[in-house]
Structure formats: structure tokens, C-alpha cells
Amino acid sequence: MDLQLSGRVAVVTGASKGIGLAVVRTLLAEGARVVAASRKTTPELDALAGPSLLHVPVDLMDHDAPGQVVERAVREFGGLDVLVNNAGGPPPGVRLPRSSFLEADDGQWLAMFEFNLFAVVRAVRAALPHLIERGGGAIVNVSSGNARQPSPMNVDYGAAKAALNNLGQALSEEFAARGVRVNTVSPGPVRTAWWTDEGGVADMFAAQAGTDRDTVMDSVVPETMGLTIGRMIDPQEVADAVVLLASPRSAGTTGAEFVVDGGFLKTV
Template sequence: MDLQLAGRVALVTGASKGIGLAVVRTLLEEGAKVVAASRKTSPELDALAGPNLSHVAVDLTDPAAPAQAVEHAVRTFGALDILVNNAGGPPPGVTLPRFGFLTPDDEDWARMFDFNLFAVVRAIRAALPHLLASDAAAIVNVSTGMAHVPAPMNVDYSAAKAALNNLTLALSEEYGPQGVRVNVVSPGAVRTAWWTEEGGAADVMAAAFGTDRDTVMDSAAPEMMKMVTGRLVEPQEVADTVVQLVSPRAASTTGAEFAVDGGFTKHI
């Protein structure tokens, strides 16, 4: 299927690894021009180098950074058609999971919302004038199934993503008539650095439950989250849904949420 993305200009945040890297790679394969925004590059991102890829080094916890990334995209490629707000999860320097409501303090809550909600607000605010000039504009916000499944773990993160889902629907209602589609993709547990890096979620959970990191990722976490596929989601599986949603082939899809979570989220 031709996704009609050749020549389109996309900005992807959190683009150096995991889901963001997979989105960048897939967009490039479809012929899009991509600005990859992240605090630093990575060998995997560098391997994609070419005339249709530009990296912008930004820290999205800086309130000025989202606008700088948008400006870089327009300056480099002359337009902006697609915004993928993928950056999120633990703010820089924070390790998740955190257990219990009383564990995060006011500063933790503020940092979590700043990274997972306010950075997205700032990016969309900066991008909208350019997206409104496009004939096929699309925004995809990457959320989480945890926004729908409250639990006494990562409660600040889940709340921030629930707010992001609400924002997505409000934006789709306001800007859909003006030609900007806004959708949300909600992964479950994805096999990314959040889980796999040393000291990451797999190690935290292994210590909490008296097992080892491989067992956590291969069986314990999927079982605890009741993922019916029995495994963590692969980043490419999320990226495929994101790229389909930003394609003009999805021209009548807006204000929708797509779960890519191995059956974690169960609700009507």
C-alpha cells in the first residue's frame, strides 16, 4: 500500500531510540522528510543519515525546545505536515516504575506533567500555524494504556497521559474542520530502553519481585499486565500504527485512540 507520504515533512520527538526511532525509520522508508528531535543522537539514528533526515538536539524539558524543533523542521525542509509527539515516559534522570501514591512528591509530579503533557502542548502550539498551511496535516500523540488502567504504580505518569488523551480529543474537535487530524496511539509495555537499559524498569521490577530482569521482560511483566499475547510489544509494531495514522490514506480518522498493547487494555 502506498501511504502517500513521499515528500511530506514530519517532526518526530524522542527520535533517537525505541518507538521514535522506529517511526523515523518507517517514515523515511515511505519517502517522507523527517526531523528527528532528541537530546542527543544515537548510532541507530546516525545509521539512517541521508538527505531526507535531519537531527535537532533539543531537551523538551526546556520550554523553548519544542518551538526550536518546529523552527528547525520548517527551516530545513520548508514546511511541516506531520507532528509525532512520541517523547515521554520517565523525565530525564528518573527511573520508573515508582510504587505507591505517596512516593512521588510535588516536584516529581511537576516534572512528569511537564515532560509528558506540557512539552506536547508547546510542540503543538508551535506547529499549528504550519500544519494549518498543509493540505494533509496530522498529529499523533503517543500515550499509554495505563491512562485507562489506574493502578498504584506510576500514578503521576498515568495521570499525565490521561490528560494527554483528553487534549487529543479537544484538539481533534477544534482543528479537524480546519484540516488537521489529531489521533492518539496507546502502547502497552514496549521492549524499549525504558525496560532494557541497566537500572531500568526490568531491573526495578526484578528487585521488587525477587526474580531476574529477563524473566520480568519475557514473562512476569506480560503476565502481570494481562497482555494476552504473552509478550512485550515491539517498537516497530507501534510505529506501523503511527505511520498509518499520519498518512493521507487515513484522511477520515481523527479524534481516535488506537491501542497497540498486546491486549492489556480491556474496556468497552
């Protein structure tokens, strides 16, 4: 299927690994020109280097960073058609999961909302004039199943993502008439570095369960989180949904939430 993305300009945040890297790779394969924003690059992102890819090293906790990334895309590639707000999760200095709501102080709550909500607000604010100038475009926000399935281990994260879902719905209502579609993709547990790195979440769970990280990801997580497909999600599976929503082939879809969670959410 031709997603009609050839020549279009996209900004992707959190682009150096995991879901963001998969989104960048897929957009490039579809012929898009991509500005990849992340604190630092990775060998995997460097391997995609070429005239259609620009990496911008930024810390999205810096209030000016989202606007700088958007302006760089416009300057380098002449405009903007797609914004993928993928960066999220624990901000620098914050570690998840927690054992209780009582573990997080005000500073950690503020940092979580800065990274997972306010950075998105700033990116959207910067991007909208350029999207509208081009006659419209697409914004895709990467949220989480925890936005609708609260967890005491990640309560501040879930609250920030719930706010992100609300933001996306409100934006879709206001800007659809001006050609800008806004949709949300909500992954479940994705097999990314947050889980797989040494000292990551899989190792934390493995220590508690008296097992190893591979057993945690292959068996413990799918069982305890009720993943009906029996496994964690691959980043590419989330990226496929993101890129489809970014594409003109989804021109009739706005204000929607696409769930890619392996059956994690059970509600209607």
C-alpha cells in the same frame, strides 16, 4: 500499501531510540523527510543519516525547545505536514515505577506534566499554523495504556497521559475543519531501553522476584499485566500504527485512540 508520505515533512520527538526511532525509520522508508528531536543522538539514529533526516538535539523540558524544532523543520524542509509527539515517560531526574503515590512530591509531579503534557502543548501550538498553511496535516500523540488503566506505581505518569488523551480529543474537534487530524496511539508495555537497559525496570522487577531480566520480560510481565498475546510489544508495532495515522491513507480518522497493547486493556 503506499502511505502517500513521499516528500512530506514530519517532526518526531523522542526520536533517538525505542518507538521514536522506529517511527523515524518507517517514515524515511515511506519517503518522508524527518526532523528527529531528542536530547542526544544514538548509533541507531546515526545509521539512518541522509538528506531526508535532520537530528535536532533539544531538551523538551526547555519551554522554547518544541517551537525551535518546528521552526527548524520549516526552515530546512520548507514546511510541516506531520507532528509525532512521541517523547514521554519519566523526565530527567524522575525514576519509575514508584512503590506508592506518596513517593512523588510536587516537583516530580510538575516535571512529569512538563515532559508528558506541556511539551506536547507547546509543540502543537508551534506546529498548527504551519500545518494549516499547507492545507492540513496530521498530529499523532503517543500516550499509554496507563491513561485509562490507573497504576499506583505510575500515578503521576498516568494522570499526565490521561490529560494528553483529553487534549488530543479537544484538538481534533477544533481543527478538523481546517484539515488537521489529531489521533492518539496508546501502547502497553513495549520492549524498549526503559525495560531492557542495565538497571532498568526489568532489572528492578527481577530483583524483587528473585529472577533475571529476560524472565521478567518474557514471562513475568506478560502474565502479571494480562497480555493476552503472551508477550511485550515490539516498538515497530507501535510505529506502524503511528505512521498509518500520520498518512493521508487515514484521512477519515481523527479523534481516535489506537490501542497497541497486547491485550492489556480489558474495558469496552
